[in-house]
Amino acid sequence: MATFTFHSTGYDIGSSGIGFFGSAGFGSSVSVGLYNDSTYITNSNGTIAGPSLNNIKYSHPQSGIVNGLASPSGLLLTRITNAQSTLNIRFSHATGVITQNAKLRIYDRSNINNPASGVTTKVAEIIHPSTSNSVVGSGSATWVTPGGSGTILSLANSPGISGFSPSGSGTVSDRHDWYLALSSSPDSIGSKTQYAMWVELEYL
Numbered sequence: 001m002a003t004f005t006f007h008s009t010g011y012d013i014g015s016s017g018i019g020f021f022g023s024a025g026f027g028s029s030v031s032v033g034l035y036n037d038s039t040y041i042t043n044s045n046g047t048i049a050g051p052s053l054n055n056i057k058y059s060h061p062q063s064g065i066v067n068g069l070a071s072p073s074g075l076l077l078t079r080i081t082n083a084q085s086t087l088n089i090r091f092s093h094a095t096g097v098i099t100q101n102a103k104l105r106i107y108d109r110s111n112i113n114n115p116a117s118g119v120t121t122k123v124a125e126i127i128h129p130s131t132s133n134s135v136v137g138s139g140s141a142t143w144v145t146p147g148g149s150g151t152i153l154s155l156a157n158s159p160g161i162s163g164f165s166p167s168g169s170g171t172v173s174d175r176h177d178w179y180l181a182l183s184s185s186p187d188s189i190g191s192k193t194q195y196a197m198w199v200e201l202e203y204l
Contacts, residue, residue: 004199007088009053011041017196018053018087019046020184026052035059035122035185037068039086044109045193054084058122058183061142077124077140077181079133082163085126085179089155089199096172102155102201104180106146109196115147117194118187123153126179129162138164143183155201 006013020036022028026049030036035058041050057065059074066075066084082088091099106121108114123144128137144153155178157169163177186192 002091002093002203005090005092007090008041008086009051011051011053013041013087016041016050017044017046018042018182020182029189030184030186032186032188035183039182046191054086056080056084056086056181056183058143058185064124064143064181064183075133076136077126077142078128078137079135080126080181081128081131081133081137082126082177082179083131086182087180089178089180091176091201091203093174093203096174097203098158098170098172099176099201099203100157100169102157102178102199104146104153104155105148105198107148107196107198108194110194111148112198113149115150116196117192118190119192119195120145120185120187121147121195122181122183122185124181125153125155126181127156127159127163128179129164139179140181143181155199 019042021038022030023037026040039053039055059065063074108117124140127139146153158171159165160171160173165171
């Protein structure tokens, strides 16, 4: 049987979601045009506080501020480790398979071809199994701004458990992991609930 599960910072997110908030923590607003200073597991309306997660704040097309600890300009995306990622998407299968054509969309929870309503999301794929930020990974060098069918983020083929595709795009495994940096900015005031992620792939 094939399943998708979602994980972050040691937690199984399960059927919950991720919420992006300001510097004062859960429930605090992010100013229009700025990006999140904190990230939490929450419900679809962002009203129930779960554990805090790794926060990666967009700071530059090629870098992000990880948990507020980096320099103001942030770390290059290729130096952010898998363990520091905001989200781990995990595909599991009863037997070893190859995955391909994995794609990620950000949409309005109604139609995957529509962009999210009132919010801009930056996404980068992290491929960096090392725990050292001094090592350069092989993931996204720049942020992507997915929106419905307009911009779709293509993810690595057959990454395996490490996310590194140890045998290349033909890596066979019963588990494949993708690691993502996510950062969110409101386009207008108010909570943004017409906002979701869609992931699809082929396997053989």
